[in-house]
Amino acid sequence: MSAKQIPAIEFRHVYKRYRLYRSDKHRFLGIFSKRIAFKEVFANRDLTFKVERGESVAIMGKNGAGKSTMLKMITGVAFPSSGKIDVNGRVSALLELTAGFDPEFTGRENVHLRGQLWGLDKAEIAVLERQVVEFADIGVYMDQPMRTYSSGMKARVGFAIASSINPDILVVDEALSVGDKAFRQKCDRRIKEIMAEEKVTVIFVTHSSGSAEAICNRGIVLEKGKLAFDGPIRAAIEFYEGPPDTPVVAG
Amino acid sequence: MAQARQAPLDLLLARVQRYGATFADIVREHAGYKTQILQLAVVDLLKTYRGSALGWLWAVIKPSVTISVYWFAFSVGLRAGKDVNGFPFFLWLLAGIVPWFYMQEMLTQGSTNFKRYNYLVTKIRFPLSTISTFVSLSKLYVHAALLMIVTVIFIMFGRPVDVYFLQLPLYTALMFLFFTMWSLFASLLSAMSKDFSNVVTSFVMAIFWISGIMWDVNRVNNPLLAKILLFNPVTFIANGYRNVFIYKRWFFQDPFALFAFAVVLVVMFGLSLYTFNRLRRDIADVL
Numbered sequence: 001m002s003a004k005q006i007p008a009i010e011f012r013h014v015y016k017r018y019r020l021y022r023s024d025k026h027r028f029l030g031i032f033s034k035r036i037a038f039k040e041v042f043a044n045r046d047l048t049f050k051v052e053r054g055e056s057v058a059i060m061g062k063n064g065a066g067k068s069t070m071l072k073m074i075t076g077v078a079f080p081s082s083g084k085i086d087v088n089g090r091v092s093a094l095l096e097l098t099a100g101f102d103p104e105f106t107g108r109e110n111v112h113l114r115g116q117l118w119g120l121d122k123a124e125i126a127v128l129e130r131q132v133v134e135f136a137d138i139g140v141y142m143d144q145p146m147r148t149y150s151s152g153m154k155a156r157v158g159f160a161i162a163s164s165i166n167p168d169i170l171v172v173d174e175a176l177s178v179g180d181k182a183f184r185q186k187c188d189r190r191i192k193e194i195m196a197e198e199k200v201t202v203i204f205v206t207h208s209s210g211s212a213e214a215i216c217n218r219g220i221v222l223e224k225g226k227l228a229f230d231g232p233i234r235a236a237i238e239f240y241e242g243p244p245d246t247p248v249v250a251g
Numbered sequence: 252m253a254q255a256r257q258a259p260l261d262l263l264l265a266r267v268q269r270y271g272a273t274f275a276d277i278v279r280e281h282a283g284y285k286t287q288i289l290q291l292a293v294v295d296l297l298k299t300y301r302g303s304a305l306g307w308l309w310a311v312i313k314p315s316v317t318i319s320v321y322w323f324a325f326s327v328g329l330r331a332g333k334d335v336n337g338f339p340f341f342l343w344l345l346a347g348i349v350p351w352f353y354m355q356e357m358l359t360q361g362s363t364n365f366k367r368y369n370y371l372v373t374k375i376r377f378p379l380s381t382i383s384t385f386v387s388l389s390k391l392y393v394h395a396a397l398l399m400i401v402t403v404i405f406i407m408f409g410r411p412v413d414v415y416f417l418q419l420p421l422y423t424a425l426m427f428l429f430f431t432m433w434s435l436f437a438s439l440l441s442a443m444s445k446d447f448s449n450v451v452t453s454f455v456m457a458i459f460w461i462s463g464i465m466w467d468v469n470r471v472n473n474p475l476l477a478k479i480l481l482f483n484p485v486t487f488i489a490n491g492y493r494n495v496f497i498y499k500r501w502f503f504q505d506p507f508a509l510f511a512f513a514v515v516l517v518v519m520f521g522l523s524l525y526t527f528n529r530l531r532r533d534i535a536d537v538l
Contacts, residue, residue: 018536027537028444031529072535076376079532091376100374102294104301116290117375 006088008169008201009051009074014083016044016069016225043069045225047083053168056195056202058212058233060240061222067205070222071095071171074203089168089201094191096173097158103147107138107157110146114161128164135160135190156183163190169201170194191215209237273528280378288385295389299360310393311400314352318345321465335467338497342408346496347464347489349401350426353394354485355455357430361386362437362451369538372442379531383434391427398423405496415495418502422491429484429516436523439530442538462486469498481511484519 019038021027030036044066051057061067072078073085075093101110111132115125133142136156138149146154172191195202195215206212212219212233219236221229229239281288300306322341326332332340360367364382371377398419402412441448459465462485469490471477480486487508494500502509 024444025446028440028446031440031443031526077373078535096374100370102298102370104298105294109297113294114375116287116294117371117377119284119287 005053007050008053008055008087008089009203010084010086011047011049012084012086014044014047014073014080014085015042016066016073016078017042017081042225044073044080047227049220049227049230051201051203053089053201054199055218056204056216058216058219058236059203059205059222060207060212060219060236061228064224065222066225067222068095068173069225071173071203071205074169074171087169090165091169091171092162092165092167093171094159094162094173095171097155097162100158101146101154104145106145107136107142107149107153108133110157111161118165128161131164132157132160135164135186152180152183159187159190163187163194166194166197167200169203171203171205173205209241212237270524270528274524277380277524277527280380281384284378284381288381288388291381291385292388292392295386296392299389310396314349314397317352318348321348325465336497336499338410339408342405342410343493343497344465345401345404346493349397350394350422350488350492351459351462351464351485352397353390353426354430354488355459356390356393357387357434358437358455358458359452361390361430361434362441363448364434364438365442365534365538366438366448373535373538379534380435380527383438384431387427387431387434391423394423401496410496413499415499415501419492419495421502422488422495425491425512425516426488429488429519432516432519432523436519436526439526439534442534443530458485462489464489478507478511481508482515484512484515487512487515 018041019027019030020041021030021036021038026036026038030038047070059067059070069078071093072095073080074087075091075095076087102113105113108129111129112125115128120128136142136153136159138153138156141149141153146157149157170191194200202215204212204215216233219229219231219233219240220227221236221240229236231239300309305312322332322344325344326340332344334340335343361383364386365372365379367386368382371382372379402416406412437447437451441451462483463480464485468477468480468486471480490508491502494502
């Protein structure tokens with residue numbers, strides 16, 4: 001392995017600032033005038049880290065610590081207010097699985113739509129469709145509009161689509177714990193399969209130290225948007241949860 | 252002294268560079284997503300007419316009802332429907348109102364693209380500037396179908412296709428260009444504020460009545476007012492379609508109208524570029 005390889009993800013002094021206006025009206029006026037008052041909230045402050053290819057990193061932090069914002073910036077749907085982010089490789093994000101569909105279209109049509117959005121050709125879309133139908137396993141509902149789906153069914157299709165491409169970077173949110181036990185296990189197996197591929201970088205967001213330790217070898221802890229800890233997974237969990245020998249009531 | 256003059260020039264140069272880069276981004280996004288844009292235009296059509304038993308027929312039924320109502324109100328009710336340039340009032344109305352249906356769709360639905368397609372903004376990585384383009388294209392398909400029906404109606408009335416039809420693609424292209432830029436501009440703003448989309452929808456009817464679709468702008472007596480009215484792009488387009496179908500005039504025969512539209516087009520281009528540059532990174536945060 002050469003020492004000078006390109007990192008999969010690199011954050012350099014990344015800040016994400018949200019401007020909170022008093023009302024939508026103020027926000028609208030704020031587009032045109034700098035004199036409209038607003039409060040600034042930083043979801044991420046001065047994040048600097050590198051993730052090398054093939055690493056698996058657990059992201060830990062309380063609600064509101066800035067995990068989701070960070071993930072959004074990695075997947076490229078949100079942009080930093082300042083600083084620089086480099087992401088090298090195809091990202092597949094298993095975030096909010098129930099979102100990102102057009103409710104008017106059927107499951108099958110949404111699969112096609114997603115294939116088209118990714119720029120796949122007809123043959124590739126046919127393969128994608130077969131994989132998704134098989135994995136999601138929702139029977140005749142595949143040809144019903146997605147607005148009629150239960151959240152479990154949406155999540156099944158969502159996971160099937162997102163996990164069907166072989167990504168270079170896999171972003172997994174723990175909110176993944178949807179569906180019944182059998183399906184969850186199926187998802188876990190699939191994630192492990194993807195991870196078994198060489199050089200897949202994994203970003204895993206979780207509250208549970210157990211799964212973090214099982215999957216990741218490095219941990220990053222966020223506190224109020226700042227990088228509070230970055231190091232080996234054991235130490236990260238200790239930092240996040242306190243000393244390990246303090247018994248915590250199992251939940 | 253020399254320095255003081257230098258600074259604003261540098262500022263201007265930096266600004267030109269920034270907007271140039273934004274424009275280059277838009278062009279690059281369109282070039283890279285050509286196939287997706289074409290496919291999504293079809294998807295948008297499906298989305299619009301999905302979920303109703305009559306489906307596609309609505310694309311024809313709705314305009315037909317509107318035209319019948321206006322024709323009835325004007326010819327029978329107000330008895331105002333006189334022949335224009337030897338063409339029955341009905342045909343005159345048809346020629347001007349057909350582009351209006353496209354423009355109306357773009358003014359209303361076309362101004363809420365980011366909300367309608369918010370999953371493309373917040374859940375998937377997708378080039379934002381192309382969303383308005385494929386929506387506009389989808390409306391253009393419907394427009395093309397209506398245009399064909401109208402042409403057939405003209406032929407049935409014994410008014411065959413002539414050399415003036417050659418300029419029809421020009422007017423259609425200008426309309427498409429203007430309203431695609433409008434749609435990008437308006438969708439950005441209405442994603443930031445509901446007020447904006449409310450303002451737009453409440454003014455659509457007003458725009459319809461002041462734009463000379465139901466009356467002939469060429470007959471306005473006040474010469475100054477006649478000139479001012481030409482700065483309304485809706486008027487320019489509706490009048491252009493009538494140049495083709497009714498007045499049998501070439502687009503270059505009214506240079507002032509062309510000039511006025513060019514001015515408005517450039518302003519729209521500037522506005523959409525400015526708002527896109529300003530807001531493209533914030534849209535995902537507010538939706």
